[in-house]
Amino acid sequence: MNMDYVWGDVRALLPVTETEFPLLFSEMVEPSTLTILELARKELYSELESSACADSAQVIIDYSWEKINTGTWRDVEKEWRRVYSYGCLFKVVGMCHGDPSQAKLQEAIRTCDMGLLMGASILDNILQRLVGVLKNKVKQGVLSKVDSDQPYPKVKKLKKNCLPEPIINTKLSVPRVHRPALESFRLGFLLPEKPVILEGVIDHWPALREHHWSIDYLRAVAGCRTVPVELGSRYTDEDWSQKLLTVNEFIDHYIMGKGVDGMGYLAQHQLFDQVPELKEDIRIPDYCCLGEGDDDDIMINAWFGPEQTVSPLHQDPQQNFLAQVIGRKYIRLYNPEETENLYPHQSHLLSNTSQVDVENPDVVQFPDFLKASYQECVLQPGDILFIPKQHWHYIRSLELSFSVSFWWS
Ligand SMILES: O=C(O)CCC(=O)C(=O)O
Incomplete structure (x- = not known):
C-alpha cells in the first residue's frame, strides 16, 4: 500500500x-x-x-x-x-x-x-x-465464508441460569397487522395509543436482504469502529458500567464469548449516525410521517447483543417503532395507567424505570405488581412493534439479536 x-x-x-x-x-x-x-x-x-x-x-x-x-x-x-x-x-x-x-x-x-x-x-x-x-486503508481480517443457513455458527450459548422461553398467553398478545394503510394505523393504534406489531413493513430493508446483518457483515462494515457497550445484566444493577470497545472486540468477547463471562450489550447507541453505511441498510418507517417533526428529528438507536440481554421495565417520552432485524425478543407492555402498580424507582434519574424484575417479581415487596394488566409478544425478525409514548416496556432477547428503534413525536 x-x-x-x-x-x-x-x-x-x-x-x-x-x-x-x-x-x-x-x-x-x-x-x-x-x-x-x-x-x-x-x-x-x-x-x-x-x-x-x-x-x-x-x-x-x-x-x-x-x-x-x-x-x-x-x-x-x-x-x-x-x-x-x-x-x-x-x-x-x-x-x-x-x-x-x-x-x-x-x-x-x-x-x-x-x-x-x-x-x-x-x-x-x-x-x-x-x-x-x-x-479503506485498514486491512480487514480475511472474512470467513458465511454459511447462508447458519450465519452465526459460533455464537455464545448461555446454559446457566437462563430464563426459559416464554409461553405467550394468546389472550394477552399484542395484535399483529400486515402493512396497514397510514390512516388505519393512525385511527386504530396511534390516536388510541395502542401497541401493535406491524408485519411486512421492513421486508425491503437491505439489512434483511442483500446486506443481511450477519456477524461477518457487521465486522466488515463497522468492525474497527469504537462504540459504547453496556456491561452487566441490566442497567439498574449496582455493578453495571459502560466501556468503549471496537465492534470487533465487542463481537469477540460478548457475542462469541471469548474469555469473558459477563454480559455486554451495545444498547441505545446512535450507531447509524456514526456508520452511514449501516444507515443505508435501513429505512425510516413511512408511519413516522404521522408525527409532527421531520426525519432529522427522529432518534434512531441500535440494540445489538447476545441472547438474554434484558432492558428492565421502563417508559420513554416519545413514540417508538422497534424494528427487529436479527433474532427474537420477548416483550411485555404495560399501559401508563398501570404506573402505580409498577413501583417506579424513587430517584429522579431512574423514575422512568420500575423496581420490579418482571419475569421474577418479588411479590412480597411489590404486591400490586400482580394486579397490573399487560400485553406481551415475541418480536420476530421483520416485525416492527409500535410502542406508544409512555408505555412501559420490558425486553429480553431470546437469542442473538439486533433491533433498531425509531423514537419520534
Ligand atoms: O430492545 C431493547 O433491549 C430495549 C429497547 C427500548 O427500550 C427502546 O427502544 O426504547
Whole structure:
C-alpha cells in the first residue's frame, strides 16, 4: 500500500491553507487554549512539523477531556466539545503524516470515533469524512465464508441460569397487522395509543436482504469502529458500567464469548449516525410521517447483543417503532395507567424505570405488581412493534439479536 496516498487523501479533506482553517470559539475558551489550538494548526500546515501537531493535539485533548467530563453530560458546554473534536482532528492528521502503520491507522480511527462520540461536529463533519478515508486503508481480517443457513455458527450459548422461553398467553398478545394503510394505523393504534406489531413493513430493508446483518457483515462494515457497550445484566444493577470497545472486540468477547463471562450489550447507541453505511441498510418507517417533526428529528438507536440481554421495565417520552432485524425478543407492555402498580424507582434519574424484575417479581415487596394488566409478544425478525409514548416496556432477547428503534413525536 502506498502510504503517501493516506496522507494525500487526509490532506485533501483539510482547508487548503492555514488562513482558510477557522478556529472560532466563544470567550468561554481561554486565550491559553486558543494559543495551543493555533500552534497545532500552524504545525499542521508546516511541511516539516505536521507530525508534531499530534503532541499539541494531546494537550488540547487532555485539557478539554477534563472539561467535558465534569458535571452531568447534558450541562457540558458545546464549545468544549468542539475544542475536544479539534484536538482529535489535529491528533489524527499528525498520526497520518509520513508512513503510518496499520496500528497507527487503527488508532487514528479510534481517535476520530472518540471525537464523534464525545465531541461536537466541526468543519462540516470532518471526523466522519476522515473515517471514511481511513477505513479503506485498514486491512480487514480475511472474512470467513458465511454459511447462508447458519450465519452465526459460533455464537455464545448461555446454559446457566437462563430464563426459559416464554409461553405467550394468546389472550394477552399484542395484535399483529400486515402493512396497514397510514390512516388505519393512525385511527386504530396511534390516536388510541395502542401497541401493535406491524408485519411486512421492513421486508425491503437491505439489512434483511442483500446486506443481511450477519456477524461477518457487521465486522466488515463497522468492525474497527469504537462504540459504547453496556456491561452487566441490566442497567439498574449496582455493578453495571459502560466501556468503549471496537465492534470487533465487542463481537469477540460478548457475542462469541471469548474469555469473558459477563454480559455486554451495545444498547441505545446512535450507531447509524456514526456508520452511514449501516444507515443505508435501513429505512425510516413511512408511519413516522404521522408525527409532527421531520426525519432529522427522529432518534434512531441500535440494540445489538447476545441472547438474554434484558432492558428492565421502563417508559420513554416519545413514540417508538422497534424494528427487529436479527433474532427474537420477548416483550411485555404495560399501559401508563398501570404506573402505580409498577413501583417506579424513587430517584429522579431512574423514575422512568420500575423496581420490579418482571419475569421474577418479588411479590412480597411489590404486591400490586400482580394486579397490573399487560400485553406481551415475541418480536420476530421483520416485525416492527409500535410502542406508544409512555408505555412501559420490558425486553429480553431470546437469542442473538439486533433491533433498531425509531423514537419520534
Ligand atoms: O430492545 C431493547 O433491549 C430495549 C429497547 C427500548 O427500550 C427502546 O427502544 O426504547
